[in-house]
Amino acid sequence: MSVRLPLVLRLALRDMRGGLRGFGIFLACIALGVAAIAGVGSVARSLSEGLAREGRTILGGDVAVTLTQREATGEELAFLRAQGALSHVTDFRAMAVAPDGEAALVEVKAVDDAYPLVGTLDTAPAADGDAPFAGEGERFGAVADPALLARLGLGVGDVLRLGNLDLVIKAELVSEPDKIATGVGFGPRLMISHEALARTGLVQPGSIISHVYRLVLPGGELDDAALARFTARAGDAFPDEGWRIRDRREAAPQLQRRIDQFTQYLTLVGMTALLVGGVGVANAVRGFTDRRRTTMATLKAVGASGGVAVAVALTEVMMIAAIGIVIGLVVGALMPFIVVWVAQDVLPLPIVPRLAPLELLAAALYGALAALAFSLGPVGRVHDVPVAALFRDHVDAAQARPRLRYRLAAAGAGVLLIVVALALAHNVRVAAIFLVAAAIAFGLLRLVAIGTMRAARALPHTANPTWRLALANLHRPGTLTPALVLSLGLGVTLVVTLVLVDAGLRRELTRSLPERAPAFFFLDVQAQEADAFAQYLDGAVPGSTIERVPMMRGRIISLKGIRAQDYTSPEEVAWVLEGDRGITFADTPPEGSNILAGDWWPADYDGPPLVSFDAVIAEQLGLGVGDAVVVNVLGREIPVTIANLRSVEWRSLGINFVMVFSPNTFAGAPYTVLATLTEPAGAEAGGNLTLVREIAARFPAVTSVRVRDVLTAVNDMVGQLAVAMAAASAVALIASALVLGGALAASHRARLYDAVILKTLGATRGRLLRAYALEYGLLALVSALFGFLAGSAAAMVIMTQVMRLPADFVPGPAIVAALIAVAVAVTLALAGTWRVLAQRPAAYLRER
Known part of the structure; x- marks a missing residue:
């Protein structure tokens, strides 16, 4: 017996037997957003799994115990x-000097015979045990990094x-197993033995140096409870010795946090693509x-209700949305495997490609709710x-608003989408800000579209038929104005924001540095040599300023009696x-600092230990004058009281510290x-x-x-970050382009009808093309103006509130970016209209 659906x-x-004609943009918008969210989640999960494994x-x-x-x-x-x-490993920075006197900053790692306890040290030529470090x-x-050898x-x-x-350089360093946990250094690696270090x-005394003691506990694969027991034993045995203990569950906590932050950012980019693509979805569904008006009218004619x-x-x-979601999920699920396949040899992170069911489910939920x-x-x-639609030309049909129940249902789906986005966000505050900003942007663009339509309607009629047709197209029923303003406005906003943030970062790094910034920093100057070193510098570089x-x-x-690991603090x-x-002590406030709260201690102060705190960081940590702080220095825990809060000018690149002690x-x-x-x-800087x-x-x-x-290193990093941001935001820009294409496709039948009638009345293809060019040009200029203003505001917020940089504004790059976006949009729109203008009236009229 067959089952009746x-x-x-x-x-x-x-x-649906007639196929999916007209739903290409719909599918692309849904698939793109879902693929972005699913891909980001899957790659992040694979990275986290790799770090854990x-x-x-x-x-x-x-x-690892660090002192x-x-x-x-x-x-x-x-x-x-x-x-x-x-195994005992020592890390510090020093200067390596070649026989010809050329010197280079290096990150020195001194190791013992047991290194590495886990993993393999790869060198070229390959060597066993401590052979590369043996004395002659x-x-x-x-063992030296090839970059160091090339430099010297x-x-x-x-x-x-x-x-x-x-x-003696015995080998080149190919890879060290604990490189990720060691972190990024200022110079290339140089590995030696502890015996060599002592020589x-x-x-x-006082040298900036870290000692890391790594342990492999007995019992093979230990569970979390065994690791916790070791930490408890160490804490009980040496409670006040300044040990910093990490176990393999948090081998690279900073890297994991960066992965989470980047995942947050890319997920928001995917959400942007999904929201922007939602406009394309609405256009496709409207088309x-x-x-289907005739089909729906037929259903009603045979007794179906509305x-x-x-x-x-x-x-x-x-x-159809489900098909797009499945396509996006497949692409997103394959993303970790594609990343490994393409970049396995150059990827410095331990990624374990795998399916991420929860992340894929979240992406599917995002896609379904956005489509709904x-x-x-x-x-x-x-x-x-x-x-009556069976007997009336559907091109002239009035576009009535949907009933209240359907508008409420759409609003309910939108609210549910917001709830899901907040519930699944890594940082609820960031996600909430994004959603509010998106809602404001959508609302403002809607107002811009309405204002443009009303302005076009209110303008006096002109005798020029080309202008009259272009202005009429801006406000007539079925106009493209709302969809084009939204897609172009969001696209230009993204481009302008990226351009201004990149320009601001580069400008901040380079402007006025020779006048404001030191040319050199000198570390590990022994206290007993400080005067002699300063005299040498004064003689070697006459007229220089030495601090x-x-x-x-x-x-x-601990802060306010709460252990640092348990203290709630913002990620930044x-x-x-x-x-x-790094910490310091001083009789007087550092140069350039302003006391904002509290008082500085007297020059001959001899009371309980006091500390001066960076005011901005103190505010973010919830600290104030009089609060208690405990610091560990040289294995001693020292309780201090915050005496004052001061402003710190970090951008000057001068000597500044978060904490200055009495x-x-x-x-x-x-x-x-x-x-x-x-x-x-x-003088030539540096x-x-x-x-x-x-x-x-x-x-x-x-x-x-x-x-x-x-x-230079920071500038390169900023460039790479800008490229990564632009590449990620390209997903949202593609969504904007899809919305533009979808709006043009949705209006194809109406434009075709207009073109046929106007050609019948004597309009030439050139005149119609000029009218459409004027229409698209006006819409693009309005959208570009909004995008310029909104993108500039977004960039200012990012620079001042997120990156804590000055609110400088240079409009040149933003104007160029906006104009290029306008030119590209008008070109694409006219290209899509050309096919409409190529239709011959006779063939179309015979069908009517």
């Missing part, structure tokens, strides 16, 4: 060795100097209902299609509570000096390479950092 479904399936290799063991500026004591080492296999008489071996003009077998020790003379007609049409639309929200309104008009401050490393343990300042920070806080503790050198006016060589020879423990090198 519900009547509405049977009618919808029969009506490879956590042991990334961390270099099951557990700053000191090694573990004998008692601490005994405790760690009793827990399992142990007075010289020790080293060296090769395997050559000699370079580190501190007081000559090293360099670079480790001095579908116009084509509700049944709406149900049939909505069923067809949602079945944007379809219900146009479909609702079917309810009131009269039977120096004491520097130590410390980590925030979470870095303050993670790991060790001098008595660290009385007698070892420290180094951080110095800067600002060259005299007219171009004195001879200075770097001489400092490396005279003061081997001092690390020289050229600001130019840092800015």
